[in-house]
Amino acid sequence: MAKLELYIPVGRQKLRCGYTTGTCAAAAAAGAAARLLTGETLPAVRIATPAGVAVEAELLRHAAGEGWAACAVRKDGGDDPDVTDGALIFARVERADTPGIIIDGGEGVGRVTLPGLDQPVGAAAINSTPRRMIAEQLESAAAKAGYTGGLRAVISVPEGEALAKRTFNPRMGIVGGISILGTSGIVRPMSEAALIDSLYLEMDQRRAAGVEDLLLTPGNYGESFAREVLGLNLHRWCMCSNYLGAAIDHAAGAGFRSVLVVGHLGKLIKAAAGCMNTHSKTADARRETLTAHAALAGADRALLRALFDSLTTDAGVELLKQAGLLGPVMASIGEALDGQLKRRAGEGLAIEALFFSNQYGILGKTPGAERLLALHRAEPDGETAGG
Template sequence: MGRFEHYITVGRDRLRCGYTTGTCAAAAAGGAAELLLTGRLPATVRVDTPAGLPVEAELLEPSAGPGWAACAVRKDGGDDPDVTHGALIFARVEETGRPGVAVDGGEGVGRVTRPGLDQPVGAAAINRVPRQMIRAQVEKAASAAGYGGGLLVTISVPEGPRLAGKTFNPRLGIEGGISILGTSGIVRPMSEAALIDSVRLEIRLQRAAGARDLLVTPGNYGERFSREILGLGLSHWATCSNYIGEALDCAACEGFRTLLLVGHIGKLCKVAAGSMNTHSRVADGRRETLAAHTALAGGERETVAAVFQAVTTDGAVEALDRAGLRAPVMASLAEALGQQLQRRAGAEMETGAIFFSDRYGVLGKTPNADRLAALHPPAARKEGQPDPGPAGT
């Protein structure tokens, strides 16, 4: 079985994509279900990922017994291997007396111990999209075999406990192993030099096309929020990944008049603290920043502690809501964010920002944000032209 051969161009580099632990778990589950229900193990299993790219994964280390079967898929991180690259992701499928397909985690898959994550406390750290992918693969195998009973899928990663120590899982309250992740099913490689080149190229192309006012988002979340929630046009839009400072430098150098940054609070609160590269390997400080602004807004010690101890930024906002402090804390954060952006950009280019979360919507704006947003009106649709709908992943 050959490796996954899908490539993307990042800057001047041609980089090979890989596939996520979620895709591996889904492929292994589909293979194990077929082995259980037909007695045959295919050499490979095809998974149609949410990104629209099919993955043909090789099935390894099969085993079976009365009422159960198992096999594994090896994680392929492509040209951007993370700590799970090369790890074996196992799936065991067994018959049950309950209808439907249940999914759980076994050895090496972490358990959620704190609220605020993708899964509830006590659940295996297998995120929502991977769970959907696993069920889809197993249901497809059951349908093909004419099986109508219940099945339990248990995902395990023997190397998980060791690998988890190299991730943020212990800090997030995920204990005992790694998480099974992936919203697109595909790992897109990220070379820092190439990504920065790509950021600069996007901005220069916008300027060459005559744009004077630039809308910048770190990635897909900001782009979708800008278009679908804020109703902004994307004709003068560029992405910057984690490289906020590089984007500001390039836009100022190219002579843009204004730059509006739209991003998730989890990323932009780092910028408010002066971190212009927001990659988790370079900077975090989210809880420290939010706790500091809570104190500045007059928060009691108990509230500051609750914000500091929150697992996610949404959890911090929830703590602020309990104390009635969301508005002043977000205003304080927005002020600091605006100052940091303007300091980096210099006097020749006006900057502003809007930050949000999926749960709460818009959380804060710099004072000039609405005026800068008005410089990016949505493109007019001709009569009868269909709405383009959400962008692909």
């Protein structure tokens, strides 16, 4: 069967769209309901998505028994595949004793264990839009077959528990498998948007758990340093990846009281220059920023040239250390970082930062960082642990 032939421009390329796990689940439910209610084994189904795009999905692994039928759809991530690309999404549909539509998750579909997500605690991690899509397909199949009783659909993903370990689900308190997602039904090959959406979800979950003071790290280096070197607990922690500016904006809007950023110098030196998306494709001002602050601290021309030619910030730190300028330069970077962060956060959100090197340890802090460090070393009162 031909793949979804829908393309969008991304930069200089045209990338092919795919369809979400929610669309897969709805299509599989449509096929299983048709088999159950009419006895017909359909090779494929065509369903409308909320994006207004019709998707034709091939139906695989047909099975049926007394009062039930099942089939599967293979996830197509298009040119922006995530960890679920190629996974089989199954739907088993059975007649129910009570009227209406019941939707639940089976093997490989996670369960929500913490508040703040799309579904309540205890529910299968099948979001609202996929639930609506599945229900619409079951209602349509029942109407065509003249069936007026109830139907129960169970969505499963045999690989889901293993796949979930490569997603944000464990940190968000979704256990046992993946989430069935998709607000539009279509996967658009823009992974940045998906990452930011996941970050916002995690932050919202922390806020729903009562967290007011947030700990942010750009990546695993920051998380490890915060836990192992600084002795911080991670009850209030989120990883913001390259999207520091987006995280600060969301924290301000979500009503957090403070944000403490702990990151490697290689990341936060970019923020000190005003680059709040730290991906190298967006901005990589590390050597320019380091050189500029060294010049402000009185470095000579030879040192400035050596700093400008450094391949890493750690190499630059070693040069500054040898020249006796490490302290003044890091202090200058810390002052610039403090200004950029407070300008982005605005009046209502307290924000501080600490930056480090794996080789040299703590390199600098913003003026109020010690207060927030002490707060994050203490056990939070009445907050739900996570992360």
